[in-house]
Amino acid sequence: MSSFLDSLKWNRDGLVAVIVQHVDTGEVLMQAYADRAAICETLQTRMATFYSRSRAGRWCKGETSGHFIHVTSVHPDCDRDSIIYMGNPIGPACHTGATSCWFSSVELSSSEGVSEVGQHASRDQAPLSTFLALERTIQQRRAESGAGGKSSWTAKLLKDPELLCKKIREEASELCQTLEDKEGPERAASEAADLLYHSLVLLNLQGAPVSSVLKVLRGRFGVSGIDEKASRKAK
Amino acid sequence: MSSFLDSLKWNRDGLVAVIVQHVDTGEVLMQAYADRAAICETLQTRMATFYSRSRAGRWCKGETSGHFIHVTSVHPDCDRDSIIYMGNPIGPACHTGATSCWFSSVELSSSEGVSEVGQHASRDQAPLSTFLALERTIQQRRAESGAGGKSSWTAKLLKDPELLCKKIREEASELCQTLEDKEGPERAASEAADLLYHSLVLLNLQGAPVSSVLKVLRGRFGVSGIDEKASRKAK
Ligand SMILES: [Zn+2]
Ligand SMILES: [Zn+2]
Ligand SMILES: [Zn+2]
Ligand SMILES: [Zn+2]
Ligand SMILES: [Zn+2]
Ligand SMILES: [Zn+2]
Ligand SMILES: [Zn+2]
Ligand SMILES: [Zn+2]
Ligand SMILES: [Zn+2]
Structure with missing residues (x-):
């Protein structure tokens, strides 16, 4: 030591x-x-x-x-x-009861100088990286659409599970086609983004947070156990 | 200010x-x-x-x-x-040329005390969260399988694009079924994990890093532009 x-x-x-x-x-x-x-x-x-x-x-x-x-x-x-x-x-990391110690953000707007927004009760100004920020955006669209708000593509998917499932199967197929037709990394990334986004909408509808998916992945594929566990379930 | x-x-x-x-x-x-x-x-x-x-x-x-x-x-x-x-x-964040300033890890093993592993040239001991750690594990499996190493499920998928695409379509369908049959958040998270894992194997085969997918998502769905851009491409 x-x-x-x-x-x-x-x-x-x-x-x-x-x-x-x-x-x-x-x-x-x-x-x-x-x-x-x-x-x-x-x-x-x-x-x-x-x-x-x-x-x-x-x-x-x-x-x-x-x-x-x-x-x-x-x-x-x-x-x-x-x-x-x-x-x-285990539980909130911050003494305020927030998940993390960061829950507000500061913006410099040209006209008004600095403004700070965000409360520890909500996570809407917490510094989230893209995957989690997308989950938050979908949550916001759901809250708005519940209140009879904007009719966005996300809101439309949230209201139409049949359309959503059709899109997920379609986007999975488009992702596969990028490999089958050797379309290259840019097309693969673009189709993977489509598939991820639609999958996150489905997870929102099912009440499954992204963190729960990541937890499953860590348990299943983490560190040393990846191959044993992956091959055991592949039948 | x-x-x-x-x-x-x-x-x-x-x-x-x-x-x-x-x-x-x-x-x-x-x-x-x-x-x-x-x-x-x-x-x-x-x-x-x-x-x-x-x-x-x-x-x-x-x-x-x-x-x-x-x-x-x-x-x-x-x-x-x-x-x-x-x-x-823009480029590496660390003066050593590494992507980030963290590239080694410290382990306390009961017999040998503390050992530290990792070099800035490789990212194999960098602190990565689950999504990126899974990408790294798949890269490692690919390197091993290229050297005629272990025959893992991941290695098998990497060698058999047809099997991989079959699995991706199958897992997408299983994810949809969790919604269609209202199987609940745990089943949804489990199937989303399956779909994510197989999609990451495909991205590895296509040479598309996870970061490129996240970049596409931020560009397409980021901040305020999410609905416009998503609905524009949904035909
Ligand atoms: Zn705090
Ligand atoms: Zn506490
Ligand atoms: Zn502090
Ligand atoms: Zn499409
Ligand atoms: Zn697509
Ligand atoms: Zn540094
Ligand atoms: Zn330092
Ligand atoms: Zn399956
Ligand atoms: Zn499955």
Whole structure:
């Protein structure tokens, strides 16, 4: 343990920055600092542990709230002063009750200067990468269409399961055709995007969050078990 | 601008932590610090800008290397001492030439203590969330099968495009059936996982990275343009 810990570049308070990232979704859940003892404890217990200024000592997240974060891997950065804990949170990561500590965004508009939007109760301004942002957009379309709002293509699909299923089968076929006809990577990416989008609409209709699909994938294909499990179910 | 900047909780050096995250893949690209001027410049120029200790001043990433990061949104955390820049990198984010600053991982094995693995040239120990980790696993299976290695289900699919396409059409149909037969969220997630996995194998065969699919999705469905563009192409 000591040679790894010796290699880290502690700041003048004896700390490194720690970023906690959700192992399935890639969301950044929280950012804090860790001292030598906290990193050591995290590696041993596999529970995200930090240095708390207010407690002046080690702080295992969840020890009072029960909202632990199981750490699946630990990664130092190129110059060894910033660590990523990849992990699986039990409950909300933020003390406000939000999924993650980021739930607002700041925009610079030319006329009005800076405006900040977003509340921790909703996730509509949280920093989401494209896959999760698309899921959020579909949720928003559903909420609008329920309120008799815009009639968008997404809203149309949400109201017509038969059309949606027809499209999913069609887009799967178009994706296959890019391989069968050797249409190249750009066409493949375009058809995969079509298939993904329509699949996300179906998942929304079924009440299945994208994170649940990712969790299934990690369980089924994760790390070492990928081939055994995949071949077992392929009949 | 000033009221937002006044609300941030600067440390005793007048800095906040900044995490840069890839807008499409969710990968954490780099972590640095920013002072008031750097945040201000980032909001105005939409280029990721930091405070550099060595330069003792503002540092716009890419100004010497050309590897700028276009910032698509800016997010403060719950207690306002840590900022996420969501962004789109031009070229590698790390000065080592790696895609991101994280490319090694640390394991605590009971017998040997701590071991660290990973080089910046390869991405095989980078902290990837499930979707990207699955893509990496498929790449590894392909490399092994090329070397006459394991005969896994993934390797079998990679060698048999006809079987792969048959499976993709079949899994799409199974996903649709979960909706048609109202089988519920767990079955939907399970079938969506099957469909995603087989689609990723096809993308690998076509040389289309997952990031290119996500880029298409952001372009097509991103932010405000989702419905127009989706309905335009639905014929
Ligand atoms: Zn709590
Ligand atoms: Zn660093
Ligand atoms: Zn928080
Ligand atoms: Zn079509
Ligand atoms: Zn299509
Ligand atoms: Zn904070
Ligand atoms: Zn770096
Ligand atoms: Zn099947
Ligand atoms: Zn299936």
